[in-house]
Amino acid sequence: MAEKEIALLKTQIARLDEKKFDLEAWKNHTEIFLERIFGKDSPKLKMIHNLHYDYSSWSLRDTYAGGSTKDKDPVRIQAKEILGAIITELETLGLPRGKQEKLKMKELLDDELTGRQVKEIDTLLSSDDPEKTEKVAKILETIPVENLAATIAKLLTS
Structure with a gap:
């Protein structure tokens, strides 16, 4: 499942309640x-990305009139709802299909x-290098053919 991803998002929800909250x-x-x-x-x-404060005077007056601003803050409420829905999706459906397959391949x-080779591949994958x-193929060529065949078989059967 997506335990690490869910934990990250729950941390972000907790940060919404910080006293010195910085939206950006x-x-x-x-x-x-x-x-x-x-x-x-x-999406x-x-x-x-589209979360932002509406600084019109009416909006501020209606939101912050008397009481704790943290509980009434519409941006924080909306952010919690978005992340809550994402967590529910991850708990129910897991990671997006392509991500799971990529992670499994990387694991194998x-x-x-x-x-060193793993670090080189990670660096290459995150680079804009046209080659x-x-x-990456050159690095993978160092894997013995029988090990490569076994790795592909594990991937197909998992």
Whole structure:
């Protein structure tokens, strides 16, 4: 399942209750996590990005008139609802399909490669190098054919 991802998002929900809450900093952290979990084009990422305070005088008066602002803060309430829905989705459906397969493949390759090779591949995958596919292939060529066949078989049967 997606325990680590859920734990990250629950931490972000807890940060919404901090006394010195900074919306922009919170959004930046949350967007980094959501991009890693769901990808750059996720509508969930856009929902967090679009959170903002409405500084019109009527809005402020109605929201903050008497009482704790934290409990009535519409941005914090909306942020909690969004992250709550995402957590429910992850608990119910798990990680997006492509993510699960990628993680499984990475896990299996980690068993066959040295730590240095794994770091090289990670660096290449996150780079904009136009030749990254060829460079990753070159690293994978070092895996003996019988181990590669066993790795592919494990991937197909899992």
